[in-house]
Structures are given as structure tokens and as C-alpha cells.
Amino acid sequence: MKLRDIAHSRTGDKGDISNISVIAFDEKDYPLIEAAVTVERVKALFREIVHGDVVRYAIPSIGALNFVMQKALGGGVTRSLALDAHGKCLASALLDLEIPDRAA
């Protein structure tokens, strides 16, 4: 299944740093998301865009992860050449990630 089947997401920006939240619709699915959405997978997905470190923070109290990606916004919103200078569309791209189905 796709990550978007069980999670929602929003992107924020500060300088050249982008952060993407991944939030379980149902908190019962949080362990699945925690296992499937790793730093390695996020790095691989955004290899053309993110040129710095990626750090993952866990917030189990709300069933969410927060990815903080350095050098992700072409120098930041004021100097980026990108059409989406804030990187606001990155959340949708992440939700397209293929993840293992729930165990039957």
C-alpha cells in the first residue's frame, strides 16, 4: 500500500532546511509507519533535491514522525530558483512512498 493510505503529512521550511511530518490517521498504525519510513528511504526518495543530512524525530504521543532535512531548499526561500521555493509540495511526494501492507 501507499503511505498516504494510512498517514498524512505537512512540510515546513526554515532557511535551507525543510521538515516533513508523517502522521498516522489512526495511532494504531504508528509502529508500521515507524518501521517503514526510515531515514534511508527518505534520503533515497529525495536524492535529487536534498543535499544535506536527514534526521528523524519520533513523537509517539501523537503517532507521528518528523524528518528534518538540511540543504533541501536550494539555499532557502529567498534565493531558491525552484518554482516551489518553500518546498511545500514535498509532503505529497513522500506520501506516495510504497510501504508493506498491514499484517492480515
Added chain:
Amino acid sequence: MKTIRIGSGAGYSGDRIEPAVELAEKGDIQYLVFECLAERTIAIAQGAKLKDPTKGYDPLLAERMQAVLRLCRDKGIRIITNMGAANPAAGAAKTREIAQSLGLKGLKIAALSGDDVLETLKSGGHRIEETGAPVSSLADKLVSANAYLGAAPIVEALKAGADVIITGRVADPALFLAPQIFEFGWSMEDWDRLGKGTVVGHLLECAGQVTGGYFADPGAKDVAGLARLGFPIAEVREDGGAVITKVAGSGGAVTTATCKEQLLYEIHDPATYFTPDVVADFSRVRFTQEGPDRVRVAGATGRARPETLKVSVGYIDSYIGEGQISYAGPAALARGRLALEIVRERLALTGVRTTELRFDLIGVDSIHGSALSTAEAREPYEVRVRVVGRTDSLKEAVRIGNEVETLYTNGPASGGGATKSAKEVVAMLSALLPRGLAKPALDYVEA
């Protein structure tokens, strides 16, 4: 237990006007906060002030004040806003002018300045956070330096009886934290309460984002009434407990899901959220749906505030030149690709000096590049070609757009709708300043 209601009247500089009027009319609020200053916005404001010393405050300040001043005066609602941007004094003067034109006598308006630390930062060996280089290495490219001030001077203005408080660069949550500190008499070292008050500010600061606007995603996350989206209200208790809600009957929705998205918006380590007032800890926050459009937030806390203030440093970074042209009909994509190839070759041939170049096919690969867009699998009916580059001078930047425009008569068939632009880029970097070096100052004018 004492409770106050704080409304969020704007989430960014260009935001809608009438949701704030709705809050003032029907929200039963005591405070209306307008958060209108982004990293990018203050750079633009500094540019405006450089050209005209009476400008540099938010471009919609007059329109917003015109819309809410009388209502707020009638209902005793106090206004707190960072619409002063690069020039709080000029913003206060403009507000006074509007109050007088509306016949509002005795309105006390505070202007909070002191966030401008350009001269302080120039002297002394301060360093740029991102690069580690000394601030002085930016030399005459340096245009602005604004420290993020905290809630304390706003609390002082509230104590002095200000009806309207206009600030420049202040940490966004501090605009909302200040009325809580003032009303409940919280200590400036009650880190737990300041953490709780900060999470309230963080949830409210982007206005429509927490009431379901930016949350909406048809099929996955349906939200009703988006054209009439209501802006949020926080109902805060003296002990720091809070409920996020909105005006009954307005569009949008306040749910645990909208609150979770906003909680993590633009934060890094949730356990360590730096503000000038407190290092807030959101890592154990919980949300509970208490009723329709009523979400309780609990579990935020905090630790001692940092000894340094974050400073946004504006500098002239570079120039950006851009050109666009459209192709439509059969083989539009092939003609678009040919157009890009031609411009790439022309820029080299004519010796345009760029430090960075980008070639986009809008509608195909312009957002995340080809790896994620799988451009090969798609054949759009139309495509817009975009070439954009960074240069060291405006003259060179202009040449990029020109090369795209000349495709009109020299390029692939049926190119249409060419546009071009060139601009100077005032970009932002960060520095940390010992907090004692920023000197907040309050000035009052009366209508």
C-alpha cells in the same frame, strides 16, 4: 478558573481580511493577533524602507486596521501584531491616522522596536550560523539584521494600557504568549507554563492551517466550507490548559488531525523548540477531541530560555533572471525539450555568466526533477518551458530571460506567451546574539 480567548486574525502577510472581522464580531475574544512576518517578508520590507523611510511596514496594515479597529475598540479587544515589519514606528503612525479618520478617540498604540541589531552585529566578532564565516565578511552586501524578540516587551505594553501593539521581528508564538503572561501573571521563569503558552501560540500562528485550510485533501481529508474558512481561537486557562476552536458556523474544521499537522509545522527537534522566552518541549503533547471543532491540547512543557537570540541577517546575495514560454498540441513536450536545448546552447554561446541554472518543463518535471516525476511515462497536451539562473549582476540576469523570449521567432514551432523577469535577491542567513545586546524599546502614540 480564569479563562481568556485569543483569536488569530492572519497567518501571513497576504492573508484574507474578513475572517479577522468575523473573529472580532462573533469570536468573544479579548485579544486579536495578526502574525504577518515571514523570513521572506522582512527582507521585502527592509527593501521598501531603504527606498522610502516612511514605508517598510506590512502592505496590508492599513486595510486590516480599517477593517477591525472600530469593532475591537467597541468590544475592548486588544490587537497585537508584527505588521510593523521593518518599521514599527511608521506602522503605528499609520494606525493612528486610521483611528483618527474613524473618530476613535484615546486609542493607545504602542510601537515595539529594538529588533534591528544591524549596527551591533557589524561590530564585534559575530558569526553566520550556516557558514561559520564572520558577519563582517558580508561587508557592503549586508542590508538588515533583525533579532527575534520575546514576549516581555509586549507584556510591558499591555501593562501600560496599549490597545494596539505593533512590533517588528518578534518570535511568532511570543505574540500569543504575551497576553497569557499578562492576564495570568505568569513568571517569566515559569518554564512549564511558558512551554504550554508557546504551544498555543504555535498552533494559532498560521491561522487557517489549524482550522483545516491547508489540511484539506479531497478524498483523503475532506473539509467543508473552505471559501468561508474560520480562523482559530484559543481558550486558555490560568493553569496553561487550552482548547483550540473557531467561530461557530464558520467554514473549516478543528480536529486532532489538523492540530497534529500544525504542531509539527516548521519545527525541528520537538523536544527542543527554541524561542526567545523558553525552550519548549512538544514531544509529549496530546490532543483530545472534546466536541465539534473543539480540541484540547495537553502535555507541553519547557526548559530555561536560551542565552542567545536568533538574528535574521538580510544580505544582497545574487540576481535571478528567468524566462518562460509555452508549447501546446501534438508533440508539445518534444518542442519544449528542443526549446530548453536551444536556450542551454545559446547561454553558453553568448557567454552569459551564471553560477546556477535550472531548466524546467512545467507540468512535467518542474517541482521535484525527473526521478520522482517519471517524465517519460507522460505526454502532456501542453508544456511550459522555464529557464532560470543565478548571476552576479542584474545585467547578466536580464540576458537569461532575453534568450527565452527570442525563441518567439527563432525557436521551435508555435511557442507562445513568453514572459521574462530579472530581480535582485535579498537572501537570509542566521546569527546568534547574546540576548543583552538587543535593546527592545516601546514608543506610544495616541489617537
